[in-house]
Amino acid sequence: MATPTLTKLPRHLAIIMDGNGRWAQERNLSRIEGHRAGAESVRTIVRCCRRIGIPILTLYAFSKENWQRPKREVNALWRLLARYLQSELNEMLGNGIRLNTLGDINELPSSVGDLLYKTMAKTSGNREMILNLALNYSGRSEIVRAARHLAEACVAGAMRPEDVDEAAFARHLFTAGMADPDLLIRTSGEERISNFLLWQIAYTELYLSPVYWPDFREPQLMEALADYQRRERRFGKISEQLVKEA
């Protein structure tokens, strides 16, 4: 297994968890079985990130576009999420994990919404790690929502149009106050962003894994982190400038 150095870890790791359906299909299982196995990967990866000290982990669990899936599958996803929240609460409390959501969670079934709000309230004092679940999330809607907030503030006279800058914009995103992702992993061999964190990933390193999400466990995460540590992040500068700054 590739072993990453534990000193150069991403401050924020984001993951597009893809391939549950294909994992199941290859095993003649239902798509829902694939999501169930995917939920096990969520447990493992959260635990692992907490153990090695990644401060923010963001998981793309349900996009706005995912509502178009068969109702049975959508309902099964909510049930899995509810079960996950119930079974992991003690672990979150014991390990200092704060649950947060990105997306319009008021549009979720009320049973799941209530559970999310309760879990967020109970874990709100935790400081070791933030677990962001993107639920009913769309990067474009998030950007439009921020633009609307800023427009409303200008109309109300609380701010001037010339005060709208990148920092002000970022304060109106679901990730307000958080570092942008350093690394974005997408599993299952697909090479798309799928409307995820469009603003936040401007300078994020991408890691595309061929492995389906249910098979993405600790060894695959370590490989991705080791790969990330070999990258040179220049943020528009040239290598020589980075050496001087170090």
Ligand code: FPP
């Ligand atoms: C993408 O695979 C996966 C999803 C849309 C749902 C992700 C959900 C989980 C991992 C389980 C529950 C979540 C939590 C937080 C406990 P896909 O269905 O699009 O796979 P396919 O492209 O192979 O069909």
